[in-house]
Amino acid sequence: MPDRTTTLADHVRGRHRDDPGLAADLEIVLGAIAASARTLSRAIRRAAFTGELGLAGNENATGDAQKKLDLLANEAVVAALASSGLVAAIVSEEEDTARRLGTGKGARYIVCIDPLDGSSNTDVDGCVGTIFGLYRRLDGAPEPTSRDLLRRGSEQLAAGYVLYGPSTLLACTTGQGVSGFTLDEDRGEFLLTHETLRCPPRGRCYSANLGNLKGWHPHLRKYVDYLTEKDPGGRRPYSLRYTGALVADLHRSLIDGGLYFYPADSAHASGKLRLMYECAPLAFVVEQAGGRASTGMERILDVQAGSIHQRVPFVIGSVEDVILYERFLKDGGPA
Known part of the structure; x- marks a missing residue:
């Protein structure tokens, strides 16, 4: 059983001891996603008080009506990932085109993200989520190219989701199994609560x-x-x-x-x-x-x-x- 004190950063470092450079990058990028999830968790719970429920009056790139929380979630994700300095661009459900973030050799990753999955549930107090995938850039060009952006899922370095429900749970993989982390709101940290998540071979x-x-x-x-x-x-x-x-x-x-x-x-x-x-x-x-x-x-x-x-x-x-x-x-x- 997890000791309930292992943070997401601790877990990433432990899983990638053999590659400290990758571990450091994953810690920063996944930490940025976790930070945006903390922001969103609070924003979702307080939306009825802050006027963030309801439609924004726009449509996203694929024709879905945008909720106010869709836009808030997108900007929270963009701000967090931009601050990492490691992400060259994000592909978001809420953006018509890939959004350029970092520049230079340090911006070596692409993040694909649905900032607020299931946003139609927000006005009925239902569960919502965030979905993300992380890729390493392939080209060294100053601007992200189509070769960087249009990929096979098998090329992902990491992926996961956040579920905003009775608790806020972040489940992710870096290619070595799947673990789950629950937001401890008192500490403001995602702590390891599900060390190894396994999907049963059959359900009902x-x-x-x-x-x-x-x-x-x-x-x-x-x-x-x-x-x-x-x-x-x-x-x-x-x-x-x-x-x-x-x-x-x-x-x-x-x-x-x-x-x-x-x-x-x-x-x-x-x-x-x-x-x-x-x-x-x-x-x-x-x-x-x-x-x-x-x-x-x-x-x-x-x-x-x-x-x-x-x-x-x-x-x-x-x-x-x-x-x-x-x-x-x-x-x-x-x-």
Whole structure:
């Protein structure tokens, strides 16, 4: 059991003793993300008092209505990462283009981030989150290039998410398993509370927006029928758990097993979720925890990004559950 005194910085240094330079960089960049999460945790809890609930009146780069907290979250993340001096640019859901931050040789990283996932939940006091992935730059040019920005998820150095719920939890990986850190509000620190997070091979819950069911591939409609059929020997029916916040639904699958899926539909032929700052970071986390993530046809971490706001179909969670989903999508049945 963790001793509840290990900080995120302590943990990173311990995991990367063999590469002190990388450990120092990860400590700074992940520390900046943690600092922005502390800021957001307080801002979310006080939003009803500070007038930060409700719509901002704008749309983001992919056409979603922006909430006031979306904009606050984006600026908190930008400020924290800019102060690190190590980040050349961020790719954010709330920015039309990559936002330039640091300059010079020291700015050797790219961060892809969804500052406030599930922001539609803010006005109903539901869970929300932050999703992030970290890449090392490939080019030495003064300005970040498309080669720096458009990557495969398998190239990530680190990834994680923050869940703002009854507590504030930061789960992350630097390629050596997944650990969870809970914000101790008295100390103002994220402390290690979940030393090793592992995704069970199978669960009994699924998360999906069934409002889109009629627009899905017929094979996936058959899959939902299969999940909800009564078959005690096969651990069915599965229970539906869907919050409208990807981070919250994914976290449930990571802890208890099961899967989350958001396939292509008649309104979103390429899927709805964004590859670079939603799907790829979470895929890295879940694979490091023993789970699986794909488009239904291809491993998410193998998908080469073609644009910073590229959308993809997405399924993620327990290995056996995701494999069964993929089988249904391909063949229309479990066998």
